[in-house]
Amino acid sequence: MAVTPSYEAEQPAAGESASTGYDPNYVPDSVKSFVVHMYRHIREKNVYEIHQMYETSFQSISERLFKDSPWPSVDAVASYVDNDHVFCLLYREMWYRHLYARLSPTPKQRIDSWDNYCSLFQVVLHGVVNMQLPNQWLWDMVDEFVYQFQSFCQYRAKMKSKTEQEIALLRQYDQAWNVYGVLNFLQALVEKSMIIQILEQEKEGLEQFTATDGYDYSGGSNVLKVLGYFSMIGLLRVHCLLGDYHTALKCIVPIDITQQGVYTSVIGSHITTIYHYGFANLMLRRYVEAIREFNKILLYIFKTKQYHQKSPQYEQILKKNEQMYALLAVSLSLCPQVKLVEETVNSQLREKYGEKMSRMQGYDDDAFTLYDELFSYACPKFITPSSPSYEETLVNYNQDAYRLQLKLFLYEVKQQQLLSGVRTFLKVYSTISLGKLAAYMEVDEPTLRTILMTYKHKTHSVDSDGKITSNADLDFYVDDDMIHVTESKPAKRYGDYFMRQIVKLEGIMTDIDRIKLE
Amino acid sequence: MGREITNSAAAANQKQQSTTSYTVEQLVAVNPYNPDILPDLENYVNEQVSTQTYSLNANLCLLRLYQVEPDRMSTKIVARILIKALMAIPAPDFSLCLFLIPERVQMEEQFKTLIVLSHYLETARFRQFWDEAAKSRHILEVVPGFEQAIQAYAVHVLSLTYQKVARSVLAESINIEGPALDKFVEHHVANSGWAIEKSQTKGQLIILPPTEFNHPELKKSASDGIAFENITRILPILG
Numbered sequence: 120m121a122v123t124p125s126y127e128a129e130q131p132a133a134g135e136s137a138s139t140g141y142d143p144n145y146v147p148d149s150v151k152s153f154v155v156h157m158y159r160h161i162r163e164k165n166v167y168e169i170h171q172m173y174e175t176s177f178q179s180i181s182e183r184l185f186k187d188s189p190w191p192s193v194d195a196v197a198s199y200v201d202n203d204h205v206f207c208l209l210y211r212e213m214w215y216r217h218l219y220a221r222l223s224p225t226p227k228q229r230i231d232s233w234d235n236y237c238s239l240f241q242v243v244l245h246g247v248v249n250m251q252l253p254n255q256w257l258w259d260m261v262d263e264f265v266y267q268f269q270s271f272c273q274y275r276a277k278m279k280s281k282t283e284q285e286i287a288l289l290r291q292y293d294q295a296w297n298v299y300g301v302l303n304f305l306q307a308l309v310e311k312s313m314i315i316q317i318l319e320q321e322k323e324g325l326e327q328f329t330a331t332d333g334y335d336y337s338g339g340s341n342v343l344k345v346l347g348y349f350s351m352i353g354l355l356r357v358h359c360l361l362g363d364y365h366t367a368l369k370c371i372v373p374i375d376i377t378q379q380g381v382y383t384s385v386i387g388s389h390i391t392t393i394y395h396y397g398f399a400n401l402m403l404r405r406y407v408e409a410i411r412e413f414n415k416i417l418l419y420i421f422k423t424k425q426y427h428q429k430s431p432q433y434e435q436i437l438k439k440n441e442q443m444y445a446l447l448a449v450s451l452s453l454c455p456q457v458k459l460v461e462e463t464v465n466s467q468l469r470e471k472y473g474e475k476m477s478r479m480q481g482y483d484d485d486a487f488t489l490y491d492e493l494f495s496y497a498c499p500k501f502i503t504p505s506s507p508s509y510e511e512t513l514v515n516y517n518q519d520a521y522r523l524q525l526k527l528f529l530y531e532v533k534q535q536q537l538l539s540g541v542r543t544f545l546k547v548y549s550t551i552s553l554g555k556l557a558a559y560m561e562v563d564e565p566t567l568r569t570i571l572m573t574y575k576h577k578t579h580s581v582d583s584d585g586k587i588t589s590n591a592d593l594d595f596y597v598d599d600d601m602i603h604v605t606e607s608k609p610a611k612r613y614g615d616y617f618m619r620q621i622v623k624l625e626g627i628m629t630d631i632d633r634i635k636l637e
Numbered sequence: 638m639g640r641e642i643t644n645s646a647a648a649a650n651q652k653q654q655s656t657t658s659y660t661v662e663q664l665v666a667v668n669p670y671n672p673d674i675l676p677d678l679e680n681y682v683n684e685q686v687s688t689q690t691y692s693l694n695a696n697l698c699l700l701r702l703y704q705v706e707p708d709r710m711s712t713k714i715v716a717r718i719l720i721k722a723l724m725a726i727p728a729p730d731f732s733l734c735l736f737l738i739p740e741r742v743q744m745e746e747q748f749k750t751l752i753v754l755s756h757y758l759e760t761a762r763f764r765q766f767w768d769e770a771a772k773s774r775h776i777l778e779v780v781p782g783f784e785q786a787i788q789a790y791a792v793h794v795l796s797l798t799y800q801k802v803a804r805s806v807l808a809e810s811i812n813i814e815g816p817a818l819d820k821f822v823e824h825h826v827a828n829s830g831w832a833i834e835k836s837q838t839k840g841q842l843i844i845l846p847p848t849e850f851n852h853p854e855l856k857k858s859a860s861d862g863i864a865f866e867n868i869t870r871i872l873p874i875l876g
Binding site: 505579625 | 669670671672693694697698701704705706707727728729732733735736737739740756759760761762763764794795797798799800801802803806809836842849850851852853868871874
């Protein structure tokens with residue numbers, strides 16, 4: 120039982136914003152019963168029951184008894200669970216998560232929660248854990264870990280309003296939520312779990328992971344493996360928060376996002392993955408990839424959201440849903456590949472952003488304001504990972520990272536501002552001379568040539584292997600002074616169609632063979 | 638005695654080899670979130686400059702370390718990273734780096750210049766680019782191979798856009814004229830499938846090699862393939 124001594128001392132501060140009647144040592148019967156049962160189910164590796172208690176009982180007890188106060192302290196419940204060290208760590212993880220969701224954490228609580236994650240992950244990394252926990256819970260741990268990191272960075276960067284006490288605390292615990300610490304924990308979980316190798320071997324048929332949703336049915340523990348798996352998504356997100364989109368995408372290469380996988384087994388993880396994947400691709404100018412994945416997940420959410428109405432994540436799902444529509448609107452405005460978007464998603468999109476999207480085609484100040492608005496609404500909460508300098512005058516720098524990303528994004532939009540004009544003309548001609556088009560566009564010929572080349576450059580992304588991918592729906596080539604326009608039609612997948620028909624026909628023939636004529 | 642010397646030399650040599658082969662790329666792969674590798678990464682940037690090699694991963698890793706500890710940032714190194722990234726165009730490396738460099742650093746004169754240069758390249762305004770580059774030679778000449786890299790990019794964009802391009806347009810894009818241009822064209826005729834056509838009205842036209850991007854009809858044939866995984870579905874039937 121390793122409870123940090125400081126914990127007891129800071130209890131009175133817990134939930135200071137809430138009712139003053141909170142007694143951390145008072146354990147209501149329902150909580151007693153909750154921890155006793157949870158503890159038993161964990162020991163018996165009853166994943167189903169653990170999941171029920173985690174998803175349902177914890178929420179309903181919170182709703183009933185701890186709406187605006189924290190749960191009882193871990194010390195008060197420890198005696199009901201044999202003072203089990205790991206259970207206490209798990210309990211505290213939930214305790215802080217609840218606190219973050221319902222109240223605002225004190226600076227000391229932020230730091231203590233970091234300590235708790237350190238202890239918890241250490242235990243997992245050293246292989247002491249022999250539990251089987253629901254994917255939902257394991258995902259929530261990684262998700263919350265990254266969220267609290269981001270929240271801490273935002274908090275720390277608001278220097279102006281800090282009291283001397285707070286600053287002293289920040290200086291004293293300068294290792295808490297340190298970006299290297301966060302990244303190294305996630306990285307260690309990925310490595311120690313061997314998840315990358317497991318996924319590799321699964322392709323060879325040597326290992327089962329996806330097929331069992333990451334659970335271990337041969338008596339082992341799923342905790343390290345699945346935490347390692349979700350940590351890849353955690354790394355994707357942290358790198359996006361830092362503005363490092365290239366590295367972000369590299370972190371989830373082991374996960375094939377064109378397929379279902381363990382990441383789709385939890386809606387929160389599914390959405391987080393695609394949201395950040397799509398966003399990183401948008402920033403890398405790989406619009407087609409972003410559009411394709413946003414489209415798929417938005418359709419999925421549209422079809423399944425009714426099943427999540429009672430879930431504690433429901434609001435978060437709806438929010439990310441709206442943000443991804445905004446990002447889709449941005450992607451399509453830069454790269455009008457509407458035929459990649461499914462009908463349902465498209466009509467939702469028109470309803471939400473139809474009017475804005477047509478204004479965004481204008482490339483005037485109004486259009487830039489809209490790009491700014493949609494980006495700001497839908498982008499991740501970027502962070503500045505450096506510690507404040509305590510010597511200089513205290514300034515807030517929590518907006519710096521966001522402002523930089525926004526500025527660079529708008530810069531990109533400006534570089535593309537002439538492209539929609541040229542597209543409009545090219546759409547109505549199959550051939551046109553440079554001179555004539557230049558006259559229509561009211562530019563000189565050399566300028567038109569640069570616009571045409573910019574169009575080509577911006578619509579053709581080049582990956583690190585030098586492979587060129589066209590993102591253009593409308594393409595052209597120039598033969599000396601003559602422009603030839605080609606509208607690329609979606610390649611019909613005859614091959615795939617015939618394959619399916621062959622399989623179908625074979626099935627029918629097998630059926631017919633079975634019929635015996637009397 | 639003689640043998641001993643050879644041995645120790647070999648050992649020293651080997652040590653050298655193992656440190657060089659074990660450095661940077663592997664450090665970045667194994668230990669990307671460790672501030673201790675910062676000096677190694679800085680040296681590696683200089684090495685990339687002098688040996689005309691390039692590693693985006695290592696350079697992003699370094700910028701990330703600078704991001705956490707701005708006090709350790711060397712603007713000289715950052716400038717080199719940015720010039721290298723500019724040379725990687727059409728890949729979006731330059732923006733990838735800018736995303737990680739604090740705005741107040743980007744306000745420095747040399748970075749402003751590089752951002753302008755990048756802007757000209759991104760919008761294919763080669764004439765302005767070469768004019769500006771000439772004015773900023775003191776920043777750029779530190780990195781060998783700069784002009785060639787940009788010329789390669791210009792050829793890339795021209796090849797995406799044109800089937801046939803006037804010699805004068807080519808000349809402006811790559812900033813080469815006269816006999817040097819003849820040589821450049823000859824080289825590409827010999828190595829990259831270029832051809833020359835004499836037009837009566839406007840002099841030389843360069844025929845760029847056909848790709849699916851300047852000859853869209855080449856694209857369709859390529860796209861209707863069937864992935865091997867899909868064929869496996871009908872294997873039991875065929876068998």
